[in-house]
Amino acid sequence: MTHAVPEPKSEQELLHRAWSVAGLTLGELGVRVGVEVPEEGVRGKGVAGTILERVLGATAASRAEPDFVALAIELKTIPLAASGKPKESTFVASISLSAMADTDWENSVVYKKLAKVLFVPVEAASKTPLRDRRIGRSYLWVPTVEEWELLRADWEQLAVMIGRGDVEQITGHLGQVLQVRPKAASSRARRRAPDEEGAVQWTMPRGFYLRPAFTGAVLARLRAESDSR
Amino acid sequence: MTHAVPEPKSEQELLHRAWSVAGLTLGELGVRVGVEVPEEGVRGKGVAGTILERVLGATAASRAEPDFVALAIELKTIPLAASGKPKESTFVASISLSAMADTDWENSVVYKKLAKVLFVPVEAASKTPLRDRRIGRSYLWVPTVEEWELLRADWEQLAVMIGRGDVEQITGHLGQVLQVRPKAASSRARRRAPDEEGAVQWTMPRGFYLRPAFTGAVLARLRAESDSR
DNA sequence: CAGGATCCACTATTGGATCCCG
């Protein structure tokens, strides 16, 4: 068995811990926390997230809460191309129709998840085997007024469409920075739902995602601010 | 022989003439002005421009001047995809090093060429044979203050690089809306130039082009304004 | 060659589909 890492007691402790693993590989960290890293990339989806949760001491319980409950910080690993730009979109939250219906922006799951995020970059050149990919310099993101405004505008547009029952018309094209995409093991997956009453229901699970161009801009800002300090 | 079309005497006459050919094909217009339209797309580069010059009565002479000298209007055909967006960039002018050196923006060839442009859209789905492609609704473009500002900023950046002798470092990547690209029959073509004195010279001819995203935005604006009138 | 432009191989981006684990 491996050593369980305790939850960090302060933002500073979390950041120091995150910075201390910069430069290490997923393979090295996997050994440390007892997670085996698959050979094939396709078998390793999510493994970086799982490893870093354990390495940094995320609270493994209650998943309706942030990863670091006491600090109110959400952990996100983010795959970076050699250029430094995100290769993939970032999953934020699954969509619950009922929750969307009677919630406004500032009480939404998306708002809560994004209030304070620790981004841990992971090298993601597809030629590099999963276990040899290195961790980068982490940054703590608290959205600026402008960033919140972009997120709110997209969320509200999508919330209105869902409220109207235009759910099936929502595609990944909508939203400048926040988009809705399928979120399931397979497109055959269906969420159980009463089909009676003409009640609006997803035919399949979907989630909110941040576009790569947006997270790329956020990281660029955080790097620039870090450099000037 | 065919009937030569006289130069239009007013903007209004030119616009009416342009609007009157909307919906007709390049094949139909080619017959009217004695220009044969090739089968293959690759053999027909520029043929749309030539046909419309003749159909609209452009002044065929002095090429340092606008197509319609008296009206100070430049004619540009622009290939549109089914989506309504430009498929290609728009050639503006060849670059003369000597002219760039001792000219400022408001005396530049680019500035003069773009002061007033008649855009004639031509259908450009690659599956449609050249002679069956239809003319669209034409618009007269006079750049807004914002559009001029974008153009000026790009032109000045490029002019500075040329002035510095960084000519070989200029690639098509530079410029938000205006870019520099090769302009020659072949990349083997060389412009004659004295190689003495270390004087800056192009190794090959290049030209200024408007990016498709920019001309697309311009056309979208013109359509919107036209609709609201 | 200058003026009229488009071709097209390559790269970047997108967004629907999918994978693992507990």
Add this chain to the structure above:
DNA sequence: CGGGATCCAATAGTGGATCCTG
């Protein structure tokens, strides 16, 4: 199934190379 995400086929975009005519 929900939370951790990435895969990858298809599309859009870029920009160097090229074609025709007078």
